Amino acid sequence: MSITTTLQDRRAFLKLSVGAAAAAVSAAHSPLSFAQQKPHTLRIGNQKGYLNLLKGRGTLEKRLAPLNVSVSWTEFAAGPVQLEALNVGSIDFGDVGEAPPIFAQAAGAPLAYVAATVARPQSEAVLVPPQSTIRSVADLKGKRIALNKGSNVHYFLVKLLRQHGLQYGDVNLVFLAPADARAAFERASIDAWVIWDPFYAAAQKSLGARVIADATGVVGNRAFYFSSQSYAANHPDVIRIVIDELKKIDQWGQQNRDQLASELAQLWGVPKAVVDVAVQRQQFGTQPITRAILGEQQQIADTFHELGLIPTHLDVLKAAPPNLA
Structure with a gap:
C-alpha cells in the first residue's frame, strides 16, 4: 500500500467521523430529539x-x-x-x-x-320575558335575576350593574343552573335571566325572550x-x-x-x-x-x-x- 493511498484512506475516515459527529450534535438539538x-x-x-x-x-x-x-x-x-x-x-x-x-x-x-x-361579548346577555315591563338595566333594580353562581355571567352582571349606577345588592339573585333557570323563566317566577349561548339563542327562538343588554362594552366573555x-x-x-x-x-x-x-x-x-x-x-x-x-x-x-x-x-x-x- 502506497503512502498516497494511506493518506487518502485517513482523510476519508476523518471526513466520515466528522460527519457522524455533526449528525449527532444536530440530532441532539433537533426539535425531534x-x-x-x-x-x-x-x-x-x-x-x-x-x-x-x-x-x-x-x-x-x-x-x-x-x-x-x-x-x-x-x-x-x-x-x-x-x-x-x-x-x-x-x-x-x-x-x-x-x-x-x-x-x-x-x-x-x-x-x-x-x-x-x-x-x-355578543354571546351572553340579560334576558326578560316578552311581556315584561323591564326595558333597561336600571329597571332591574329590586328584581329577581337568575344566573349560574360563580360563572362568567355572574361577573358580567356585576360589571353591568356598576356601569349603570346600580350596586350588587340592588338586585335579588337566584342561583340556578341553566336548565332550572329556563324553567323558572318560563313560569315567570324570575324577572330576568343572565345566560350564554346556546341557551340564550334557544330562549330567543322558543320563548320570545327580549334582550336587555348583552356584554358588549362590559366584559370580554x-x-x-x-x-x-x-x-x-x-x-x-x-x-x-x-x-x-x-x-x-x-x-x-x-x-x-x-x-x-x-x-x-x-x-x-x-x-x-x-x-x-x-x-x-x-x-x-x-x-x-x-x-x-x-x-x-x-x-x-x-x-x-x-x-x-x-x-x-x-x-x-x-x-x-x-x-x-
Missing part, C-alpha cells in the same frame, strides 16, 4: 365544542404521530370538572370559560393558560385553552400543534358557519335553527395568552374576591404560560 420522541399520551379533557370537532377530524393524531405522541380523549359536562381532573393529574389539556379557572387556581390547581379565543404548568413547560411543541389545529377549526368555522351550526346542533342535541342564531353572532379567532388577557382574568378574580366567592386575593400571573412575553 430523543427526549421529545419518547412515546407518551396527551390526555385531553373536552367539553362539547371545538375540541370535539377536532377529535372527529383526526388531524391532531396525525400531526403528533411523528413526535411519538398519542392522544386520549375524555368528555366532561362542564369546565369545573375538567379543571378538577387537571388538579389531580388526570388530564393535560382542556377548554374552559372565564370563571372556572379562577376557582381552580384559588384551589391550588397547577393551571397554565395556553391560548384564548377572541372576546365574544372569552374561552380559554389550558394545560398544567409542568406539561406546558416540558412539551411546548405538543401544545403548539394542538393550538394550531384548533386555529384551523376556528378558521374553518368562520368560513363555513352553516356547516359549523349543523355539526354543533348534532353535538349539542339542539335544533339547528337555534344554533344558527348563536353561530351568526359568534366572534371567531384563537390567540396567544398576553398580559392584557391575564389582566382581564385578574379583574374577574378581584371581583369574585370582593363578593366572597374566593377566600383570598389571587395572582393570575402565576397561571401564565411558560412562554409569556
